[in-house]
Amino acid sequence: MSLLKVKCLTMRFGGLSAVTDFNLNLDKGELVGLIGPNGAGKTTTFNMLTGRLKPTEGSMVFGGSDIGGKKPSQINRLGIGRTFQSIHLLTEMSALENVMMSFHGRLKSPFWAPILGLPGYRREERAMLKESYDLLERVGLKDLTQTEAGSLAYGQQRRLEIARALGTHPKLLLLDEPAAGMNPRETNALMELILVIRRDFDLTVLLIEHDMKFVMGLCERLVVLDNGATIAQGLPAEIQQNKKVITAYLGERRSAGR
Amino acid sequence: MTPKTRDRWLTYLSVLALLGILLLAQEYADEYQVRILNMVAIYITLAVSYNLINGVTGQFSLEPNAFVALGAYTASLLTLTASEKEMSFIIDPCIWPLSVISIPFLPAVIIGGLIAAFFGFLMGFPVFRVRGDYLAIVTLGFGEVIRVVANNLQSVTNGPLGLKGIAPYTNLWWSWGLALITLFVINRLVKSSYGRALKAIRQNELAAESMGINAFRHKLLAFTLSAFFEGMAGALLAHLITTISPMLFTFFLTFNLLIIITIGGLGSITGSVLAAIAFAWGSELLRAVEEPMNILGLLTIPGIPGMRMVIFSIILIVVMLFARQGFMGRREFTWQWLFDRMHIKESGL
DSSP: OEEEEEEEEEEEETTEEEEEEEEEEEETTOEEEEEOSTTSSHHHHHHHHTTSSOOSEEEEEETTEEOTTOOHHHHHHHTEEEOOSSOOOOTTSBHHHHHHHTTGGGOOSOTHHHHHTOHHHHHHHHHHHHHHHHHHHHTTOGGGTTSBGGGSOHHHHHHHHHHHHHHTOOSEEEEESTTTTOOHHHHHHHHHHHHHHHHHHTOEEEEEOOOHHHHHHHOSEEEEEETTEEEEEEOHHHHHHOHHHHHHHHOSHHHHTO | OOHHHHHHHHHHHHHHHHHHHHHHHHHHSOHHHHHHHHHHHHHHHHHHHHHIIIIISOOOOOOHHHHHHHHHHHHHHHHSOHHHHHHHOOSSOOOHHHHHOOOOHHHHHHHHHHHHHHHHHHHHHHHTTSOHHHHHHHHHHHHHHHHHHHHHOHHHHOGGGOBOOOOOOOOHHHHHHHHHHHHHHHHHHHHSHHHHHHHHHHHOHHHHHHTTOOHHHHHHHHHHHHHHHHHHHHHHHHHHHOOBOGGGGSHHHHHHHHHHHHHHOTTOHHHHHHHHHHHHHHHHHGGGGGSOEEETTTEEEOOOTTHHHHHHHHHHHHHHHHOTTTTTTTOOOOHHHHHHHHHHHHHHO
């Protein structure tokens, strides 16, 4: 079953085409990697999918509804969660509050409910507190719930971003370089975490990553971008042999045989 | 007893103590002291509600003088009797429905707040399309527009002549009652999930949006709510000083509030309260510097009106240089903090 259908997506900044004619079909439950050299347009694609950028052309249909032109908060509530390449946490808040924040978009109580101390709001607050603790435990931050997000270590911040994205109850999770800045041990733990949360939360995952071991070991399918154009799609093994991909990454033949 | 229930009881007790002080002031304090206490309460209301949008939500806006004016004019026009209005509107008579309406104080105050909130709500739509410096300039313009309209809408506001003979309904119970309600409402809101969302918007709007928080709607909420309380404070202010004119609601009013919330710490409710008290009280104490002064019989300085503002500006500069976060930063005063301090002192002995 198709969850996300992207057709002919194009983003132009003035004369520069950051992404040209991008097509993608994601089925429910898939784990797909989006790779390519720096500046290939991967993050731009994510920004279009999450509503941060309005595509110049093309259509994006998610779970039956057209998400082109919708606001980031609306797209998030439809079920697309994301993490950022440059971490965007609420640095002055505790890890717990960061995760609790992700439940706010679905809060049913109006703003005057907490002012009057209505029981409906208290119930919701308790529920989000409990679920936030659970999520933090899942990503391995159980002992750091009260720590200010800004003072967590880099790898912990990345995992907190994942917990926060999960808190919005996404159907599709977009991870932008989740392993950046992690050591091999942390990277392995992250691979495991992604597989576990995909199973337990019934997720479809699309991720951007430069760590080839990570991508090849984790993803079932890869899409390769170069200069905004899709140059290859397929199984990891096929992509590794693909001439165009090797050229894009390593340049012409001379350097290919290093 | 858990710390939470302890803190709650301590808060109740301090409110009771405050009411006791007010009762004593009502009985024994002279008119001048009562007036200062009233001004302190009104400044607390204004500062705490202004802080909601400027400090907590981090949207630097410069319009509270507009909302105070809206509340003050609305409530005053509603409480003045028909004959009083006929007497003061000497250039243009007051337009029809307003000229005959005269209602009690409480509904007039609430309607004053609602009118300010309504304008705040409408204004929020264009205003929150911009951020940062642009937001400041747009809201500053709005504040000026309201003042200029008040100056020229002769048949509604009586123009530059202003409104006179407003009944002095505002007493300590009204002013401190509103201050306590404002504190209660805004404190509860800030501590709730909505308050966290407002802080999230201040810290990182992009992250907030990507977590499904509609930043625009939350800014509008904070803005409208602060307009509501500022409007009611304006209504009380009008019925305290009994004479209002457009000159009262210039940018200086906003500037004073900005000094208060900056010195108190942007985003800190208790900081705003402390700074409001210090400001309202301090500006009375500093009246001395505007009087002619005689230093040791050698030198005579004539009274310079406006010297107080110079001193406040110097204080603001010093605070910005040495404590950029203000008294409290973004922290709040908590009972726990007080206990910790006492504990440290005990164990230190």
